[in-house]
Amino acid sequence: MEERMKAEEKKIGIVEAWLRKHRLQFTGAIRHPFVLSIRDGSIDMASFKTWLAQDYLFVRAFVPFVASVLIKAWKESDDGSDMEVILKGMASLEDEISWFKREASKWDVPLSDVAPQQANINYCRFLEKLMGPETQYTEVITAFWAIEAVYQESFAHLLEEGSKAPPELKETCERWGNEGFGQYCQSLLKIATRRLQKASDHQIKRSELALLTVLELEVEFWNMSRVNA
Numbered sequence: 001m002e003e004r005m006k007a008e009e010k011k012i013g014i015v016e017a018w019l020r021k022h023r024l025q026f027t028g029a030i031r032h033p034f035v036l037s038i039r040d041g042s043i044d045m046a047s048f049k050t051w052l053a054q055d056y057l058f059v060r061a062f063v064p065f066v067a068s069v070l071i072k073a074w075k076e077s078d079d080g081s082d083m084e085v086i087l088k089g090m091a092s093l094e095d096e097i098s099w100f101k102r103e104a105s106k107w108d109v110p111l112s113d114v115a116p117q118q119a120n121i122n123y124c125r126f127l128e129k130l131m132g133p134e135t136q137y138t139e140v141i142t143a144f145w146a147i148e149a150v151y152q153e154s155f156a157h158l159l160e161e162g163s164k165a166p167p168e169l170k171e172t173c174e175r176w177g178n179e180g181f182g183q184y185c186q187s188l189l190k191i192a193t194r195r196l197q198k199a200s201d202h203q204i205k206r207s208e209l210a211l212l213t214v215l216e217l218e219v220e221f222w223n224m225s226r227v228n229a
């Protein structure tokens with residue numbers, strides 16, 4: 001079984017093999033009922049507002065995480081261009097934070113007194129673990145790609161044919177569903193794949209586990225938005 005998996009990983013690429021192996025978990029994260037409710041237009045705006053406020057907090061915590069990936073790329077990467085990809089992603093977070101503030105004011109969501117909910121706290125704790133010096137670049141770049149890819153795949157689906165996403169949420173869908181963000185995710189995937197090809201079995205195992213943890217935490221994050229509607 002293990003040997004067959006290894007042969008498949010060589011043929012189609014390690015991340016693609018993982019996505020096939022963990023298809024159910026991946027689909028669960030990118031086709032969550034919260035996302036599907038935007039697509040079919042039945043979204044409860046209270047759920048959307050919960051998501052908006054919680055994701056604003058998440059993105060603020062995401063900035064130092066991305067900074068830590070940048071530092072690890074600088075110290076550990078075998079390719080100087082990794083840093084440029086990560087730096088571009090980091091720079092775009094400034095605009096993202098401004099967008100959250102604008103969107104929150106549009107929907108009358110007070111961001112100043114919003115407290116992180118448990119799923120958010122758990123996710124940010126995981127980010128902090130990845131930021132530690134004991135977690136290596138290969139594992140963090142894999143997790144970083146997975147975090148971005150879940151949003152990209154989720155929101156791109158809301159722009160595809162047949163979507164009845166409310167027009168007032170179009171900007172939200174475009175933020176992560178646009179082609180440029182898709183290309184950025186592809187660049188992160190390329191880095192992760194390159195690193196995984198050279199990684200030890202231990203690092204490969206840890207990276208696969210990090211991917212699975214991201215998928216679980218993303219599902220919990222979407223769940224939180226719905227539960228508190």
Ligand SMILES: Cc1ncc(CN)c(N)n1
Pocket residue numbers: 055058059062147148150151218221
């Ligand atoms: C929970 C979550 N996951 C991913 C992303 C995309 N950076 C986000 N904004 N929030």
